[in-house]
Amino acid sequence: MRGEIAATRDGRIRGLRVKVLADHGAFNGTAQPTKFPAGFFHVFTGSYDIEAAHCAVTGVYTNKAPGGVAYACSFRITEAAYLVERMIDVLAAELDLDPAELRLRNLLRPEQFPYASATGWEYDSGDYPRALRKAMDIAGYDGLRAEQAERRRAGSGPLMGVGISFFTEAVGAGPRKHMDILGLGMADGAELRVHPTGKAVLRISVQTQGQGHETTFAQIVAHELGIPVDDVEVVHGDTDQTPFGLGTYGSRSTPVSGAAAAVVARKVRERARIVAGAMLEASPEDLDWTPGRWSVRGDPSAGATLQEIAMAAHGSVELPEGVEGHLDATTVYNPPNLTYPFGAYIAVVDVDPGTGKDLAIP
Incomplete structure (x- = not known):
């Protein structure tokens, strides 16, 4: 250089x-x-x-x-x-x-x-x-x-x-309009299924290499749905069960697949609002979300937890025409941009003038 x-x-x-x-x-x-x-x-x-x-x-x-x-x-x-x-x-x-x-x-x-x-x-x-x-x-x-x-x-x-020293990184490859591998865009898929018990299974398209995807992605879904982290199972590394994606490298897993997990969880949350509306005999637009629960605006006591909604979605609640049951969703997330983390470092070194040896090294 x-x-x-x-x-x-x-x-x-x-x-x-x-x-x-x-x-x-x-x-x-x-x-x-x-x-x-x-x-x-x-x-x-x-x-x-x-x-x-x-x-x-x-x-x-x-x-x-x-x-x-x-x-x-x-x-x-x-x-x-x-x-x-x-x-x-x-x-x-x-x-x-x-x-x-x-x-x-x-x-x-x-x-x-x-x-x-x-x-x-x-x-x-x-x-x-x-x-x-x-x-x-x-x-x-x-x-x-x-x-x-x-x-x-x-x-x-x-x-x-x-x-x-100061740095700015560029991570989260990447927007398909700018980046591809052999013509394949770098968008990542995610699938989320909520069982009648309210427990969830998330399938992701990146493979953990020791980064702790099982914890991180479960936390993202749990945060979006307001359910315990232990109630979220993360499935990865099995191409028979997981959606297509471009893999784990370049600090892209959380910015891209993590964002996909958040987006698919929000889709499930919106689907739960429709089911909750049917359960509570209220318009979905009149419901407010608090972590883990949809309730009628102005009457917080009239509401349903995500677990109750999941059971109803698999049950006999009459849903609006054109709305299927279950709380399942899929997404393919194409990030609009990379992300740019930054930071500063300061280091102090003492050197022996006679030997040139760094005195911090034993």
């Missing part, structure tokens, strides 16, 4: 230009290498308001293992974050500015969201300056810099380094 950064003397970053040599390994292991030859590297403008940016990528094959999702599903965003943060530090040294102050001058502000980056990403939300200041407060940043300056004046003892 080779980068150039343009900025004013007062530290306002104006542009970035980057050239990347992307090692694909012996064969492609990434989604759509023709469209993303360096993964999602073009998020390299990072967390900053930069009006102009350009990235040229040369993809090459080597005798190494394929890159891409094999390493922490990073899609090369790790490298992109490293590049821009290293360039910020180099610029801070050139301008004789504190690295934190330079970042604060250029971080995106809350009122700028949703923000369209120069390379085509649309960041959804965030309060970047607050996150950085919070990290500085936790670390005692001003005190660390003062201690560092004092040690340098004294000219003895361990050398002290203070590192600072």
Whole structure:
């Protein structure tokens, strides 16, 4: 990675230009290498308001293992974050500015969201300056810099380094209008069935690899339906029973399949409202939802729990014409965008000036 950064003397970053040599390994292991030859590297403008940016990528094959999702599903965003943060530090040294102050001058502000980056990403939300200041407060940043300056004046003892970094990730692949694998869009399916007892079975299209999908997805459904988490069974990894999806990688399971679980649970909840209306002899539009229960607006005592509604949906309650029984629903969720988590890190390192050894390492 080779980068150039343009900025004013007062530290306002104006542009970035980057050239990347992307090692694909012996064969492609990434989604759509023709469209993303360096993964999602073009998020390299990072967390900053930069009006102009350009990235040229040369993809090459080597005798190494394929890159891409094999390493922490990073899609090369790790490298992109490293590049821009290293360039910020180099610029801070050139301008004789504190690295934190330079970042604060250029971080995106809350009122700028949703923000369209120069390379085509649309960041959804965030309060970047607050996150950085919070990290500085936790670390005692001003005190660390003062201690560092004092040690340098004294000219003895361990050398002290203070590192600072800010990142914006791009996760939740992805919107089918932008991303596909061999022509298959990345929308994910979910199916939800509520038994007469009120217990639910959720079938998802992603496979857990130890992330705890069984817990996370059950919590999502339980939250949406107002039922105990233990009453939700999550089925995954069995293609005879689960809907089609594009799999678990790239930090996409919860943003995409998790959202699908929420959407399908809301469909069940709306279906339960129709059944509750028939049970309570009220218009569904006149019912209010509280977690786990539909009740008549203005008369909370007249209501039915989801468990009672589930039993009625399988029973003899006369439903409106055209409305089938049972509380089952399916969905295919196509996310409108990626999601963009962010954060700040501050690290302190003491180094023995004689040996160069990090004193934190035993």
